[in-house]
Amino acid sequence: MLSRTPSRAAAAAKLAPAGQRHGLARVLSKAGVCSRTEAARRVLDGRVSVDGRVVRDPEFPVVAGRQKVLLDGLPLTAPRRLYLALNKPRGLLTTVQDEHGRDTVYQCFEGAGLPWMAPVGRLDKASEGLLFFSNDPEWAARLTEPSTGPLKTYRVQVDAVPDAALLERMHAGIEDEGEHLAAHSVQLLRHGERTAWLEVVLDEGRNRHIRRLLKALGLEVLRLMRVAIGPVPLGELGKGQWRELSEAELNALQVASKVPHATERD
Structure with a gap:
């Protein structure tokens, strides 16, 4: 069962399943503190240490549960997992930053005080409608898996x-x-x-x-x-507006993301 407010133990487990080895940038990303690209940038900037030593290699291997990772001198802590639905307006890019300075979907979240959130899938600039965001990479991966992701x-x-x-x-x-x-x-x-x-x-x-x-x-x-x-409709959500997904919607999406697609072509 998906939970929007995981226990301290569950949050710690999601941060670093014991014994698994991952690249340092991925460790930061899986903790939900930033994207993999931003994590690599922070590592290269010397903001991350492993067992008391600054590491500047984003692919530096870290064994979960055995090594102490600090970002800006502070231990990694998992923020509350958030699952959001946005009604994306036309004309916005689904990206964090655009090299040409064009408007992005993140302007819809300005002033909300949200932690780092990543889009779950994409809508191109000219398209509009329902778009999910989350700081839970594993949940996002399940929803975007081509063979079992929701319709x-x-x-x-x-x-x-x-x-x-x-x-x-x-x-x-x-x-x-x-x-x-x-x-x-x-x-x-x-x-x-x-x-x-x-x-x-x-x-x-x-x-x-x-x-x-x-x-x-x-x-x-x-x-x-x-x-x-899947089972979550856009509904009456206004242009540029967002809301948290309900527990019932998260559970329904979990079920929808486990069922292989059956088509008339099969």
């Missing part, structure tokens, strides 16, 4: 009205840049004379999966919104 549901507006044959081709899939892109399921929700709204469900999410799939089939995406991840 993801999207509402997609396209620049034409696809017929049944085209919808079936979306389900059957296409080959693009050496990858098989397909929809787990797809249905026509409504349409006008020139545009239509589709519901597209993915069982795995490759880079720009839906946009590439539809482009290969001659359709242009006008709007793309993720409305559910």
Whole structure:
């Protein structure tokens, strides 16, 4: 059972399962204090010591439970594990920092006083909707595992009205840049004379999966919104707003992330 407020013993175990050997940057990342990239930067800056000696090698091997790791002179402590849902607006990048200074999803959390949080999966700049964040790397890894991660549901507006044959081709899939892109399921929700709204469900999410799939089939995406991840819907969450996932939602996601996907193609 997933818990948002782990016991002291559980937090310590998550920090460093005894006897396991990991690179120093990974140890910091698994503790939930920062991302792996930021952890490597802190190690290189000389801010981390192992058994009283400053170590500047991010891959320096550390045996969990046997060595004392300090960051800025303080022992690693696991922050409270957080699991957040954000309604990502269009125009924001899913990254911590952008080299060109463009706006990122992290501006939605400004002033909240949150610990380091990482996005669980991605939505591209032009896409919007439900996006999870967490400081629990193991939980995030389970949700993003292609074979068992939860299904993801999207509402997609396209620049034409696809017929049944085209919808079936979306389900059957296409080959693009050496990858098989397909929809787990797809249905026509409504349409006008020139545009239509589709519901597209993915069982795995490759880079720009839906946009590439539809482009290969001659359709242009006008709007793309993720409305559910597994059993968790976007609901009435406002643009740029976020909330903590409930205990019931965490438990439902745990179940959804253990069941292998069954598709009509199998």
